[in-house]
Amino acid sequence: MLIAQAPLRVSLFGGGSDLPAFLEHNDGAVLSFAIDRRVFIVGHPFTHRTGIVLKYSISEDVEHPGLLRHPIAREVLARYGVSDIDLAVMSDVPAGTGLGSSSSFTVAFLAFVRHVCGQVSTPADLAREACEIEIDVLREPIGFQDQWASALGGINVLRFGGGAVHVEQLGLRAADVASLESRLHLVPVGKPRSASDLLAKQSQSLAAGSSAENLTRRMVALVKQGQHALSWNMDDIGPLLHEAWQLKREVAPDVTNPDVDQQYQRGMSSGATGGKLLGAGGSGYIAFYVPAHAQEQFHESFPQRLDFRISSQGAGVIHES
Numbered sequence: 582m583l584i585a586q587a588p589l590r591v592s593l594f595g596g597g598s599d600l601p602a603f604l605e606h607n608d609g610a611v612l613s614f615a616i617d618r619r620v621f622i623v624g625h626p627f628t629h630r631t632g633i634v635l636k637y638s639i640s641e642d643v644e645h646p647g648l649l650r651h652p653i654a655r656e657v658l659a660r661y662g663v664s665d666i667d668l669a670v671m672s673d674v675p676a677g678t679g680l681g682s683s684s685s686f687t688v689a690f691l692a693f694v695r696h697v698c699g700q701v702s703t704p705a706d707l708a709r710e711a712c713e714i715e716i717d718v719l720r721e722p723i724g725f726q727d728q729w730a731s732a733l734g735g736i737n738v739l740r741f742g743g744g745a746v747h748v749e750q751l752g753l754r755a756a757d758v759a760s761l762e763s764r765l766h767l768v769p770v771g772k773p774r775s776a777s778d779l780l781a782k783q784s785q786s787l788a789a790g791s792s793a794e795n796l797t798r799r800m801v802a803l804v805k806q807g808q809h810a811l812s813w814n815m816d817d818i819g820p821l822l823h824e825a826w827q828l829k830r831e832v833a834p835d836v837t838n839p840d841v842d843q844q845y846q847r848g849m850s851s852g853a854t855g856g857k858l859l860g861a862g863g864s865g866y867i868a869f870y871v872p873a874h875a876q877e878q879f880h881e882s883f884p885q886r887l888d889f890r891i892s893s894q895g896a897g898v899i900h901e902s
Contacts, residue, residue, distance in 0.1 A: 583696065585622045587689035587707075587896035588615035589673070589680040590730035591767070591859060591868060591889075593818070594807040594825055597797050597832060599724030599741050600780070601716065602787040607794065608742035610804040611726040615734040616889040620685040622693040624668035633658065637670040653687050656714050661694050668693075674887065677773030679860025684727035687711040688896045696898045704895050708732040708746070722781040734895030738808055753811060758891055760815050764871055766853075766879065767887040770844045771864025779861040783833045796832045800825055819854025819870035826857040836862030851875075851882035 590613050598609030635641045635654055643649055646658035658664065676682045688711045695702045711728035715721045729739050729746055736758075738749040753761075786793040803825050810817035826845070829836055837845075841858055844867060848856055852875025859866050866887060871879045 582623070582625045582900065582902045583693060583898060584900040585689050585693035585696065585896070585898045586619045587685040587692065587731045588734055588892045588894065589618045589620070589682055589685050590615050590727060591680065591765070592726060592730070593822065593857075593868070594803045595801050596726070596825075596829070597724070597783060597787075598801045599726040599739070600722075600784050600787060601724070602784040603794065603797055604741055606789045607798065608740065608801075609724075609797075610741065610801050611730075611739045612737075612804045612807045613726060613730045613739070614736040615730055615892045615895065616680075617892040618673040618680065618887070618889055620673075620682060620689045621671040622668065622686075622689045623671065624666055624693065627665045627667060631665050633664055634667045635670075636668065638676075652719050653683075653690060653714065656718055657687075657690050657694050661698050663694055663697055666697075675773045677865070678769070679858065679862075679865030681727035681731060681860070683721075684711060684715065684723070685731040685896075687715055688728055688731045692896050692898060696901075702897070704729075704732040704734075707896055722777055722784050724780075732896045735893045736811075736891060738804060751808065751811065757811060757815065761811065761818075762890055763876070764815065764818075764873065766869045766871055766883065767859075767866040767889065768844065768848060768869060768883050769865075769885060769887065770858070770867055771838075771840055773864065779833065779835055779863060782835060783861070786832070793832045796828050800828050800832070803828075816854070816870075816872050819856075819872065821855065822857050822868070822870055823849075823855030826855070829857065829862075833862060838863060840864075841867070847882065848879070852879040 592613040595611035632644045646655055649655035688707050691707050691710055708729040712725050726739055736751040740747040807821050848869045853869040853871050856867050856869035
C-alpha cells in the first residue's frame with residue numbers, strides 16, 4: 582500500500598500573473614501558502630489480475646493507461662509505463678472550490694507514480710512536471726502557481742519570468758503565522774465549478790497593451806506590499822485584499838456574480854476589512870481578513886467556515902507498506 586499527498590493552497594496576491602498569456606510580455610509574482618487540506622492518492626499493485634482500476638468521482642476499470650478517461654491519470658501512467666494497479670483518489674475538499682485541487686491532484690499523482698518507479702522527487706521536480714503535463718501537454722488554460730504552491734508547502738512568493746520560477750520562502754515568526762491563521766477565514770459561496778472557461782476568457786483578455794494587462798501589473802505590485810504586511814503590520818492584509826479583489830473584478834468581470842457580491846458585502850458588514858474570492862471565480866471560497874477585535878461578530882455571522890492551518894509540508898509519499 583502506498584499513499585501520496587499534496588496540499589491545497591490559498592492565493593493571496595498576484596493571481597492571474599502566472600498565466601502564460603501575461604508572461605509573454607511581463608514578469609509575474611504570486612504570494613500564496615499551502616494549507617493542511619490535501620488530495621490523497623492511495624494504491625497498490627494487483628497480485629491477481631492485470632489492468633488499471635482508478636476510483637475518483639467515477640470508477641474506471643481499463644486494460645491499459647491509454648483507455649482512461651481521466652486525462653491527467655492517463656498521461657502520467659502512460660509516460661511512466663505503470664499498469665496493473667488499483668488506485669483511489671481522495672480529497673479533504675471537493676474539486677472546483679478555488680483551492681487549486683486540480684494541480685494538487687497532478688502533483689500528488691506524480692509523487693505516487695514516480696515513487697512506484699523508484700525515482701526520487703524534489704518539490705521542483707514535481708512542480709515542473711505537473712506544469713508540463715497540465716499546460717504543455719493537456720493544454721489546460723491555467724497558470725503555474727498552483728503546482729509550485731502544492732509541491733513546496735509553506736508560505737512563498739513565487740516569481741515568474743524568463744521561462745523560470747523563482748521561489749522565495751517566507752520565514753515568518755510562529756506568532757505571525759498564528760495571527761494569519763486566526764484572522765483569515767474561508768467562507769463557502771456557490772457550488773463547485775470548472776475554472777477552465779473563466780481562465781480561458783481571462784487569458785484572452787491579457788493581450789499586450791490591454792487594460793487587463795495593466796491591471797494585472799497592479800495586482801503583481803500588491804505582492805510586495807502583502808509580503809511587507811505579513812511581517813510588519815498584519816492588519817494591512819485586509820485592505821490589500823480588498824484592493825486586489827476590486828482589480829480582479831475589473832480584469833475578469835465574470836469572476837463574480839450576485840451571490841458572490843452579496844456574500845462579500847455581508848462579510849464586510851460583519852467585521853472583515855477585506856477579502857477575495859479564491860480561484861478563477863464564480864464560486865468556491867471567499868478568503869476574508871478579520872481583525873482580532875471583530876472575530877466574535879464575524880463568527881456569529883458565518884458559522885460555516887473551512888477550518889485550516891498553514892502547512893509547511895509539501896507534496897510527497899506519506900505511507901508505504
